Amino acid sequence: QKEVEQNSGPLSVPEGAIASLNCTYSDRGSQSFFWYRQYSGKSPELIMFIYSNGDKEDGRFTAQLNKASQYVSLLIRDSQPSDSATYLCAVGNYQLIWGAGTKLIIKP
Amino acid sequence: EAGVTQSPTHLIKTRGQQATLRCSPISGHTSVYWYQQALGLGLQFLLWYDEGEERNRGNFPPRFSGRQFPNYSSELNVNALELEDSALYLCASSLEAGRNTGELFFGEGSRLTVL
Numbered sequence: 001q002k003e004v005e006q007n008s009g010p011l012s013v014p015e016g017a018i019a020s021l022n023c024t025y026s027d028r029g030s031q032s033f034f035w036y037r038q039y040s041g042k043s044p045e046l047i048m049f050i051y052s053n054g055d056k057e058d059g060r061f062t063a064q065l066n067k068a069s070q071y072v073s074l075l076i077r078d079s080q081p082s083d084s085a086t087y088l089c090a091v092g093n094y095q096l097i098w099g100a101g102t103k104l105i106i107k108p
Numbered sequence: 109e110a111g112v113t114q115s116p117t118h119l120i121k122t123r124g125q126q127a128t129l130r131c132s133p134i135s136g137h138t139s140v141y142w143y144q145q146a147l148g149l150g151l152q153f154l155l156w157y158d159e160g161e162e163r164n165r166g167n168f169p170p171r172f173s174g175r176q177f178p179n180y181s182s183e184l185n186v187n188a189l190e191l192e193d194s195a196l197y198l199c200a201s202s203l204e205a206g207r208n209t210g211e212l213f214f215g216e217g218s219r220l221t222v223l
Contacts, residue, residue, distance in 0.1 A: 034211070036212075042216070043198055043214035043215060043216050043217055044151070044198075044212075044214050045214065046211060046212065046213070049211060088150070088151065094163075094164075095153070095156065095164055096153070096212075098150055098151045098153070099150065100149065100150035101150055
């Protein structure tokens, strides 16, 4: 059974701090890794993807992938209240396996 | 450019009835995915269509079915509705099947309520 695990949270972070979201996966053959953001009552939207080991930066967001340890993380720098949402990790090749999501709350 | 569109936005049915949900992908996208998201739960994969063919289905009973039309739009049918089918049904499209399959663009969803 292929699984993707995320801490459900909520994760509470002060405004301006770094939010760190983590995800572990069971399938060592996974090649593609995605982070989606879902605001309450809205559909998920893709914010980052990473295919190779290491870090990938896009603005305030950094995705980190460690295939040997089978984890992928998302760092959000200078957290803003608008970053408050549920963050979904998705892992796979041709078919994605989704985590249940981590609820992030940014406190003003 | 129009995003993924889904209809209807809301649908209310009673137990035993059938529901049909529709999805139009982004222009040029050939892959369509259907997901179920029950209240407070994660995304559960239902079906994946690409180039008119069903490529994969999730762990759902056969009363969940669908198809993809030549214009790549898709519909999801749920027969013999049960109370636990009440959920948000999300459609997503991607440019093509392949490594970037996870780069999905979601519609706003169809909320199905079964009474």
